[in-house]
Amino acid sequence: MVKKDILKHELVPDHVVLKKNQITKVLKDMGVHPEQLPKIKLDDPVVKAIGAKKGDIIKITRKSQTAGRFISYRLVLG
Amino acid sequence: MDIKKVEKAVKKKKADFPEQLIQEITEAAKRHELKAGELDELVDTLKKAYERAEVESGEAVGTVAAQSVGEPGTQMTMRTFHYAGVAELNVTLGLPRLIEIVDARKKISTPTMAIYFEEDYAEDEEYVRTLANRIGKITLNDILMDFNVNYASMTLSIEIDEEQIEEKRLDYDEIIKKIEKAFKKVEINKNLLGFEPTISEAKHAIRELRLLADKVRDLQISGIKNIGKVVIRKEGQEWVIHTEGSNLGAILKMEGVDKTRTTTNDIHEVEKILGIEAARNAIIREAQATMEEQGLTVDVRHIMLVADMMTADGTVKSIGRHGISGEKASVLARASFEETGKHLLRASIRGEVDHLTGIIENIIIGQPIPLGTGSVGVIMKQRE
Numbered sequence: 001m002v003k004k005d006i007l008k009h010e011l012v013p014d015h016v017v018l019k020k021n022q023i024t025k026v027l028k029d030m031g032v033h034p035e036q037l038p039k040i041k042l043d044d045p046v047v048k049a050i051g052a053k054k055g056d057i058i059k060i061t062r063k064s065q066t067a068g069r070f071i072s073y074r075l076v077l078g
Numbered sequence: 079m080d081i082k083k084v085e086k087a088v089k090k091k092k093a094d095f096p097e098q099l100i101q102e103i104t105e106a107a108k109r110h111e112l113k114a115g116e117l118d119e120l121v122d123t124l125k126k127a128y129e130r131a132e133v134e135s136g137e138a139v140g141t142v143a144a145q146s147v148g149e150p151g152t153q154m155t156m157r158t159f160h161y162a163g164v165a166e167l168n169v170t171l172g173l174p175r176l177i178e179i180v181d182a183r184k185k186i187s188t189p190t191m192a193i194y195f196e197e198d199y200a201e202d203e204e205y206v207r208t209l210a211n212r213i214g215k216i217t218l219n220d221i222l223m224d225f226n227v228n229y230a231s232m233t234l235s236i237e238i239d240e241e242q243i244e245e246k247r248l249d250y251d252e253i254i255k256k257i258e259k260a261f262k263k264v265e266i267n268k269n270l271l272g273f274e275p276t277i278s279e280a281k282h283a284i285r286e287l288r289l290l291a292d293k294v295r296d297l298q299i300s301g302i303k304n305i306g307k308v309v310i311r312k313e314g315q316e317w318v319i320h321t322e323g324s325n326l327g328a329i330l331k332m333e334g335v336d337k338t339r340t341t342t343n344d345i346h347e348v349e350k351i352l353g354i355e356a357a358r359n360a361i362i363r364e365a366q367a368t369m370e371e372q373g374l375t376v377d378v379r380h381i382m383l384v385a386d387m388m389t390a391d392g393t394v395k396s397i398g399r400h401g402i403s404g405e406k407a408s409v410l411a412r413a414s415f416e417e418t419g420k421h422l423l424r425a426s427i428r429g430e431v432d433h434l435t436g437i438i439e440n441i442i443i444g445q446p447i448p449l450g451t452g453s454v455g456v457i458m459k460q461r462e
Contacts, residue, residue: 068098
């Protein structure tokens with residue numbers, strides 16, 4: 001299986017690495033520090049597939065049964 | 079009336095609606111042919127209702143979730159070893175399965191997979207059957223016509239059933255290769271095979287021969303690691319393989335397998351292969367399916383909260399002693415849950431400080447709890 005294939009799996013929501021200039025806005029909107037976000041491990045298969053690095057914040061667009069689409073964030077652990 | 083207009087109206091009223099609600103409004107607006115003014119009024123009323131329905135700050139959502147899952151849980155059957163859908167496969171359901179999910183067991187009692195196929199192969203029965211035989215475990219015993227243990231000459235002879243090989247869509251040469259690799263003293267004469275045991279001591283000769291007989295019969299000639307029986311079923315138009323045992327990584331590498339829908343019920347395997355977010359989805363899906371199968375409905379929000387807590391760390395953690403409850407910051411909260419002595423002793427050795435920010439700690443020492451109206455304090459502005 002090619003690494004990118006897992007991104008198409010229906011259980012895997014969209015993961016996007018947040019750009020530096022977006023991070024401050026997102027954190028300010030939620031009123032949290034990066035460490036207060038849920039975490040994702042550096043060796044998570046999806047993190048490897050999208051090539052995120054330690055300290056990055058990943059924007060996750062989940063399909064939600066209640067909201068339709070829900071945006072969540074995770075901090076990449078070292 | 080299109081979705082853009084509704085989005086605009088929602089934005090104008092400063093309402094923070096989720097996508098699904100906006101979609102529902104659009105549909106309602108179309109159905110009733112609402113005018114712009116009426117739409118504004120609808121959004122206005124909805125905004126009020128939406129905000130009223132929102133969870134208040136300081137609400138004990140965790141406790142509510144626990145109660146909401148726990149109450150219907152009392153009506154679940156204690157022991158159900160059920161046959162879900164596929165009659166030949168055993169799948170743990172009911173309370174034992176729910177416990178397995180929240181405990182985040184590493185080894186679940188009945189792992190199973192549902193393997194789907196890509197469009198080109200989904201209706202190709204021949205291909206699916208061939209693949210099923212490559213996935214499912216087949217031992218040499220399954221394709222034998224004759225099996226003979228000769229105690230006089232201390233040899234073992236078997237005859238391979240070519241029809242079975244044909245039917246199971248196996249390759250004769252591959253089987254022979256596997257046999258040759260596994261046994262050194264083997265004589266091959268087309269489908270007649272003779273084995274000889276390696277005898278170290280004469281008095282154990284018979285035992286050695288019997289051991290060899292078992293070994294020959296149990297030689298696996300086809301199948302993927304950790305997968306046992308397979309069941310092929312037609313679901314609608316397409317063929318689907320259900321398995322006993324699970325190996326998501328290996329299956330997803332196979333050609334023709336649908337890499338988007340093929341799943342397993344093993345949450346740790348999902349985490350390993352597809353990542354933590356997929357594991358979160360798997361927890362929600364499995365827990366909900368377990369409840370629904372028993373005819374119980376729990377609001378997904380409660381299950382989602384559980385799944386969020388279990389995956390917040392980046393790994394799947396269990397609820398309970400070894401997971402979330404055992405990692406609480408407060409000593410008193412941990413001590414009041416389980417293993418009281420252990421926690422108090424360790425805390426005293428380490429010199430832990432309890433900041434009394436949680437619920438349990440404050441109940442223990444008899445203070446108002448930081449919950450609901452208790453979660454706010456009053457600060458007086460000092461006169462200058």
